[in-house]
Amino acid sequence: xxxxxxxxxxxxxxxxxxxxxxxxxxxxxxxxxxxxxxxxxxxxxxxxxxxxxxxxxxxxxxxxxxxxxxxxxxxxxxxxxxxxxxxxxxxxxxxxxxxxxxxxxxxxxxxxxxxxxxxxxxxxxxxxxxxxxxxxxxxxxxxxxxxxxxxxxxxxxxxxxxxxxxxxxxxxxxxxxxxxxxxxxxxxxxxxxxxxxxxxxxxxxxxxxxxxxxxxxxxxxxxxxxxxxxxxxxxxxxxxxxxxxxxxxxxxxxxxxxxxxxxxxxxxxxxx
Amino acid sequence: xxxxxxxxxxxxxxxxxxxxxxxxxxxxxxxxxxxxxxxxxxxxxxxxxxxxxxxxxxxxxxxxxxxxxxxxxxxxxxxxxxxxxxxxxxxxxxxxxxxxxxxxxxxxxxxxxxxxxxxxxxxxxxxxxxxxxxxxxxxxxxxxxxxxxxxxxxxxxxxxxxxxxxxxxxxxxxxxxxxxxxxxxxxxxxxxxxxxxxxxxxxxxxxxxxxxxxxxxxxxxxxxxxxxxxxxxxxxxxxxxxxxxxxxxxxxxxxxxxxxxxxxxxxxxxxxxxxxxxxxxxxxxxxxxxxxxxxxxxxxxxxxxxxxxxxxx
Amino acid sequence: xxxxxxxxxxxxxxxxxxxxxxxxxxxxxxxxxxxxxxxxxxxxxxxxxxxxxxxxxxxxxxxxxxxxxxxxxxxxxxxxxxxxxxxxxxxxxxxxxxxxxxxxxxxxxxxxxxxxxxxxxxxxxxxxxxxxxxxxxxxxxxxxxxxxxxxxxxxxxxxxxxxxxxxxxxxxxxxxxxxxxxxxxxxxxxxxxxxxxxxxxxxxxxxxxxxxxxxxxxxxxxxxxxxxxxxxxxxxxxxxxxxxxxxxx
Numbered sequence: 001x002x003x004x005x006x007x008x009x010x011x012x013x014x015x016x017x018x019x020x021x022x023x024x025x026x027x028x029x030x031x032x033x034x035x036x037x038x039x040x041x042x043x044x045x046x047x048x049x050x051x052x053x054x055x056x057x058x059x060x061x062x063x064x065x066x067x068x069x070x071x072x073x074x075x076x077x078x079x080x081x082x083x084x085x086x087x088x089x090x091x092x093x094x095x096x097x098x099x100x101x102x103x104x105x106x107x108x109x110x111x112x113x114x115x116x117x118x119x120x121x122x123x124x125x126x127x128x129x130x131x132x133x134x135x136x137x138x139x140x141x142x143x144x145x146x147x148x149x150x151x152x153x154x155x156x157x158x159x160x161x162x163x164x165x166x167x168x169x170x171x172x173x174x175x176x177x178x179x180x181x182x183x184x185x186x187x188x189x190x191x192x193x194x195x196x197x198x199x200x201x202x203x204x205x206x207x208x209x210x211x212x213x214x215x216x217x218x219x220x221x222x223x224x225x226x227x228x229x230x231x232x233x234x235x236x237x238x239x240x241x242x243x244x245x246x247x248x249x250x251x252x253x254x255x256x257x258x259x260x261x262x263x264x265x266x267x268x269x270x271x272x
Numbered sequence: 273x274x275x276x277x278x279x280x281x282x283x284x285x286x287x288x289x290x291x292x293x294x295x296x297x298x299x300x301x302x303x304x305x306x307x308x309x310x311x312x313x314x315x316x317x318x319x320x321x322x323x324x325x326x327x328x329x330x331x332x333x334x335x336x337x338x339x340x341x342x343x344x345x346x347x348x349x350x351x352x353x354x355x356x357x358x359x360x361x362x363x364x365x366x367x368x369x370x371x372x373x374x375x376x377x378x379x380x381x382x383x384x385x386x387x388x389x390x391x392x393x394x395x396x397x398x399x400x401x402x403x404x405x406x407x408x409x410x411x412x413x414x415x416x417x418x419x420x421x422x423x424x425x426x427x428x429x430x431x432x433x434x435x436x437x438x439x440x441x442x443x444x445x446x447x448x449x450x451x452x453x454x455x456x457x458x459x460x461x462x463x464x465x466x467x468x469x470x471x472x473x474x475x476x477x478x479x480x481x482x483x484x485x486x487x488x489x490x491x492x493x494x495x496x497x498x499x500x501x502x503x504x505x506x507x508x509x510x511x512x513x514x515x516x517x518x519x520x521x522x523x524x525x526x527x528x529x530x531x532x533x534x535x536x537x538x539x540x541x542x543x544x545x546x547x548x549x550x551x552x553x554x555x556x557x558x559x560x561x562x563x564x565x566x567x568x569x570x571x572x573x574x575x576x577x578x579x580x581x582x583x584x585x
Numbered sequence: 586x587x588x589x590x591x592x593x594x595x596x597x598x599x600x601x602x603x604x605x606x607x608x609x610x611x612x613x614x615x616x617x618x619x620x621x622x623x624x625x626x627x628x629x630x631x632x633x634x635x636x637x638x639x640x641x642x643x644x645x646x647x648x649x650x651x652x653x654x655x656x657x658x659x660x661x662x663x664x665x666x667x668x669x670x671x672x673x674x675x676x677x678x679x680x681x682x683x684x685x686x687x688x689x690x691x692x693x694x695x696x697x698x699x700x701x702x703x704x705x706x707x708x709x710x711x712x713x714x715x716x717x718x719x720x721x722x723x724x725x726x727x728x729x730x731x732x733x734x735x736x737x738x739x740x741x742x743x744x745x746x747x748x749x750x751x752x753x754x755x756x757x758x759x760x761x762x763x764x765x766x767x768x769x770x771x772x773x774x775x776x777x778x779x780x781x782x783x784x785x786x787x788x789x790x791x792x793x794x795x796x797x798x799x800x801x802x803x804x805x806x807x808x809x810x811x812x813x814x815x816x817x818x819x820x821x822x823x824x825x826x827x828x829x830x831x832x833x834x
Contacts, residue, residue, distance in 0.1 A: 054515070121388070121468025136469045137452025168667055171634040174654040175661045176681025176724060183655075190671045219415075219460075220451035233338035233456070234417045235514055237345040 034248055041245030048242045055243055058227040059250070065139055065223065066207035069146035070200050073154040078196065081158035082184065086167060099152045110148055111216025118144065141217035146207035154203035161195020162188060198261045205254040300327035300541035305339045307356035308457040309379070309421065309476045310528065313561035314354060320557050321548050327541065335419035335457035340364045349535045351542030352549075356458070356476070357420035358529035358572070359521070365531070372573030373531035376550055378564045380497030380526065381421075381428045382487040384462075384480040389471035392486070400488045401432055404445055404472055411448045412461045412470040416512045420526075421458040423512055424496055425474040427523040430508035431494035476526070481562030499525045528563075532577070543577050586610040586760040587631065587728060592640035594630045599623035601630070602785040604640075608760055608777060613751070615771040616764045617818065618781035619826075624764040625664065627781070628730040631762065632661045644728060660726035664733045664764075666713035668705045674716050675701040682723035692719040695749065696742070710737035715746075722753065729754065731763040735770070744802050747774060751800060768822070772815045773800055780821060790821055 048055060083089040084096065102110060118135040119125045125135060135141040165188050173183035189196075211225040222230060224247055232240035302321070306314040311333040318329040332339070336355040342348050344364060353370070355361065361373040383400050385392055390410075391403040404411050416422035429442040453470065455461050461473040462483050477497070480487040492498045496505055505523030512519050530549065532542040548554045555565040588607040594600070601623045608614040618624050629635035631642055633654035642650050649657055668677050674697065675689065682688035692701060697715050700708060708716065714737050721729065731750075735743045751774060754761050765771050771778055772794065780790040796810055805811055 052515075115467050115469075119467045119469055136464065136467075137450075166667070168663065169669060171629070171654070172661070172663065172667050173669075173680070175632050175634065175657075175659060176720070177655050178681075179655055180653075187669055187671075191669075218452070219455050220453075230418075230456075232345075233335065233341060234415075235516060236341055239516065 037241065037245050037248055041241030041243075042249065045242035045245035046249065049246060054222075055224075055227065055246065058222050058224045059246070061139070061142075061221055062208055062224040065142040066146060066204050069143045069150065069207045070154070070204045072143070072147060073151040073203055074158075074196070074200055077151055077155040078158055081155045082162055082188075084155070085159045085162035099155055102148050102152050107149060107210065107212025108216055111145060111213040114141075114144055114148055114213065114217060135217055137218055137220060139218075139221070142214055142221075142223060145213040145217050146210055149210050149213050150203045150206040153206055154199050157199030157202055158192075158196050161192045161199060164195065165191040194261055198258055201254050201258050201261070205251070208254075209251070300325060300544060301330075301538050302327055302352065302541045302545045303330045303332070303350040303537070304545070305332050305334070305342065305350040305353045307336045307339065307354060307528070308333055308419070308459040309356050309479050310354050310563070311459060312482055313478070313558050313563045316561055317549055317554055317557045318545070320553070321545055324548075325544070327545070329545075333459070335414075336360045337364075337418050337420075338457075340369075343369050343533065349533050349537065351536040351538045352530060352532055352546050354528065354530040354549075355420075356526070356528055357424075358527045359524065360420070361529050361531065361572075363519075365533075366573060369535075370531040370533045370573075371575045372571060373529040374546070374550065374569050374571050375527045376530055376566055376569045377528040377558060378497060378499070378526060378566060379528065380477040380490070380495045380564075381424055381474060382477045382480050382490060382495070383472055384465060384475050384483075384485040384487040385472045386465060386468075386485060388468055391471070395472075395488055397489055397491065400490065401436060401438070401441060401445065404448060405441075409448070410453060410469070410471045411445075412453045412455060412464055412473045413449050414458055414461060414475075415454050415456055416510070416521075417514050419457045421461075421475060422454075423510055423521045424526065426510040426512075427505070427508045427521065428474065428490070428494055428496065430510060431496075431505065431523060434507070435491060435494050478562045478564065496523060496526045499527070501525070529572075586612070586645060587614070587762065588641070588643040589627075589631065590641040590643065592627070592630060592642070593638040594623070594626055594635060594640075595638055596623065596626045596629070596635055598784065599626045600785040601626055601637075602787050604781075604786065604788055606777070606779050606788060606791050608762070610760050611754070611758055612760055612776040613754065613774050614760075614762045614777045614779060615775035616762060616779050616781060617766075617768065617771050617822070618764075618786070619766070619783060619822075622781040622783050623786040624781060625732055627786075628661060628732055628762065628764060631728075632659045632730055633657045634661070657728075658726050659728045659730060660721035660724065661730040662714075662717050662721045662732060662734045664736065666717040668708075668713055668716055668720070670705050672705070673701070674703050674705065674708070677705065677716060678719045678723055680720060680723075683725070687725075688719070688723035691722055692716070695719050695722075695746075711739060711742065714738055718746075718750075725757060727757070727759055729759050729761045731761065733764055733766065736766070743770075748800070748802065750774070751798075755799070768815060768818050769806070772796075772811055772818065773802075773805060778814075778818060780818070780825070782825065789825060792818070 084092055089095050105113070114135065116122065117124060118128065120129060120134070120136070128135065133140050135144055169187045169191070170183045173187045174180065178186060209225065211229065214223055215226050219226065228240055228243045228247060231243050302318070304314060304318060315331060318331055321327060322329045332350070336357055337360060339353060339355065340360050343353070356379070358373065358375055361370065366373065383404065385395065390408060391406060395403045403409065413425045414422035416426055426446065429445045433439065433441040455464065458475050458479055461470070461475050462479055462485070464470045465473050465485065466483070477487065493501065493504060502525055505525060508523040510521050512521060530546060532539055532546055536542045550569045558565040586608055590605050592601050592604040604627060606614065616624050616627065626635060630637050633649065633652060637650060641648055644657060644659070669680065672680070678692045679685045679688045689701065692698065695715050695718060697712070697719055700712055700716060705713070714734055718734055735746055738746060747770065753759070763774060775794045778792045778794060779788055781787070782789045794814060796805060796808060
């Protein structure tokens, strides 16, 4: 073998080792805390689910509000995602930037911004009060905070999912007699469907894990993240760990859903 | 070609340490845990201390109980801890975390409000309890499980019930705040009041003054502010139930306490700052921020470090 | 039947500049041009899928420049078939059809009978093309646009398909525009040949074809008029290429 080939082999081995080392390091960084939490609190946490009414209520509240927020995001965000994906949004770049902004704002700051915009003292808040809705200390506030921090994720992911569906399919459907809406409904929606559901799951997971924005608006009733913090500050680490472990275990649910969605083959890519 | 340059910039930003210069020159580092109601005054005192000595200062705020737990549960120990209730020292921190503490400031309970609050024009020291009982009024208070100001509010209500001879007043007033309007600490109440979400909050006078809120001065027999009435205050008790245990608090004058924990990472610097805080200059800073600093701080406990003995009178 | 007037259109890198031609009812217009000429863009503009920057499209004697594609009654077969991946072959074919039974029968006639239950992914290139054809024909449009529909089909099938297309168009009175590379195919099927330049695309030649119809694979291709026309077109394309080459060098 030539010198160059031997050297090439050596570099290759070093590079491969580097890749493996990096991966192991990152996985350890991500995995160890979770393992530690589960080891310390997993069993007692699950056992507590039966007896701890406050925990069950918090979990239920979190699931409910996250679901409402996700449904709202899908309703309001999917058309927007479509327009963005097809490049038909006026000032699309600006809209895109606006949508990215909530993702960059620290979460308590987001909560404060929401308080300013929708609190009782604001015009919007006063209008909401007319129809009996308050943002502070309520489920409405929780849903609002979740929407603010997570809806941009949905729109972004939904936009990707729709963009992956060739726009020409819609054109073909239109030449076959479909109106624009019908074409999107019959062709793009089924083809992007899996991606849209995945986007919704991502949003749901994000909403469920939110703390900073929610706690500014609504401390009571407590969502799971607020409860875990509350247990910690009020009762100590030992009391908080079971709650924390349960939350981690439940986080596996959306993960599994996402994996099963991704395992399906990608649709909507025409043979070239 | 630009990529290596950008990468260098990012890496150097990630690892830049502007503070290294101060530490290298031998200046102090002081980490202070401060109760929420002390956040602003302690900040001012730390800044003033830093200007004088060139020390590097860090501050963390929170409800008193939360801060205590950071030490006992998380093992994060500050150089100085300043809490809104000396009881927290007595119950949680002495003797394991700290062997002594200094009573350094007083406070009183008041009812704070803004010009926007309902009934703002009518409320006064004689009728505050009636205004707060109105059904259309939004009253906020703190979570008694977490913050001293929370259980002090409940004690205030009980003292008021006796003072005004109105049986059931305490539970009525308590019921005026649904869970939605309960918050974790004293400062959050102020924030919500300022945002217009609440009409009245029961909070410390120092916070009301510092935030330029309007407030009602309450009768000294019930406002937990007069050390001479300690036995009177002690007649009121409140049981705060947590999931696993119940604590009974008795009324007591509001006294703020501070200490340097045994395991403080920069104990000497901590002592220096605490000494500064208790000095006339430090007290002036506190008073400028509406904290009623005791002219004669009182030390509780033994093994007081020499640096602070001079302040003992 | 189909009139295109001073059409200007843009689609990414492709540009149509001042394209005009017309086709009487029942005629076959063949568009010839190399890659890079905006043949697809032209078809899309006629179908209404793409909007012209300026100029007019007239179908059946009325101005449809602003009419959306679903109301133009134009069928289009794309070069890459673009079969709906989430539907079976049968569902694809019946997608726009008013009469599903007709659609299925048509599919069988085109040779796609065995494919009906299959998913789209399992088809070969040639099979996709045939299914796409069936899908476009199923709604029985009277105007049909075909973008190299037989490119992926083998030579034997191609000849059969050419005749079948001519037959169907005659039977249903369809006016058709077909895009192709293949000069032989063009001359064989055309009533009119439009030659397009590379971008910016303009009409280089617009030639009437007077060979007798119906066409026959053997007879027509041996007709001297066919050969002469073929010769003319090839020469034209060659000189176009040479001209372009000298322009570039």
